[in-house]
Amino acid sequence: MISIVVPTVGRPSLAVLLDALAGQLDDLPGVEVLLVDDRRGDAGELAVPGTLAAYTKVLTGRGAGPAAARNAGWRAARGPWVVFLDDDVVPAGDWARRLVADLAVGDRVGGVQGAVRVPLPAHRRPTDWERATAGLTEGEWITADMAYRRDALAAVGGFDERFPRAYREDAELAHRVRSAGWRLVRGRRVVTHPVRPESRWISLRTQRGNADDALLRRLYGPRWRSDLGLPPGRRHRHAAVTTAGVLALVGVALHARPPRHAASRGALGVATGVAALAWAAGTAEFARARIAPGPRRADEVTTMLVTSALIPPLAVTHWLRGWWRSRGVRPGVTA
Incomplete structure (x- = not known):
């Protein structure tokens, strides 16, 4: 069995993701889909395509961010492999078939990352926000599409919930998994991550991630960027x-x-x-x-x-x- 965990705040992109998964069920024998509803308050039920409903369980998150939501998902998962997908990616048409092939790895491989594609405008240069999103294509062990053995997650305790944003929590987990003796490799499956519309001032809001960088500096010392495989900052x-x-x-x-x-x-x-x-x-x-x-x-x-x-x-x-x-x-x- 393969368990797919999708933390979500109910964005419209979730429907696109679920439709793509529903069209590939024949290539995913024994699959279960765990949607972790991380919205705050009573936002209503999440819509699940009928063909996917029998394979899907909706869990209620705490509104504490993606790290906590993913922890809730993998701890409820039954499969030996847990595949984390963000709710704004679109799996390619052969994603499921390639996923099965990606997970046919040795026993000491604890995680397999999928490739992420970010479509950029063909008629002009990308904006600052578009370039920032395109950086996902070079990211290592990012949970836009990342599969982990459940045993590897259990061995390190899962995601550190002190990271409240979708920022650094995946790199930090990958560091602990590798430090525990597991190997992480890249697979051949592909998801597309469209650039979502944002305010022109989005770059100001993303500066909150510097607080997470400070936590990493506390945890791992002055070499935290190189130890976690993160690019240099400013x-x-x-x-x-x-x-x-x-x-x-x-x-x-x-x-x-x-x-x-x-x-x-x-x-x-x-x-x-x-x-x-x-x-x-x-x-x-x-x-x-x-x-x-x-x-x-x-x-x-x-x-x-x-x-x-x-x-x-x-x-x-x-x-x-x-x-x-x-x-x-x-x-x-x-x-």
């Missing part, structure tokens, strides 16, 4: 730009006070100018790095300019908040 640059901006603002505020000593006032003016130039240069570099590969439309350029000024202090604030909240975490101890 936190140190954001911290430098934010510091320069704060110093410039402080300098302006002090300069506005009644003068006492002309020499000290002049030195303050120079220091303030240097800090302001450093902030402007750092912000301009960040904006250029985001604008250059994009469509360069007026609305996109405006959004990039505004958010490039706001992201560094926002990222630093979320990091500090996460660092403070995780102050009692002991290195190497997961929950």
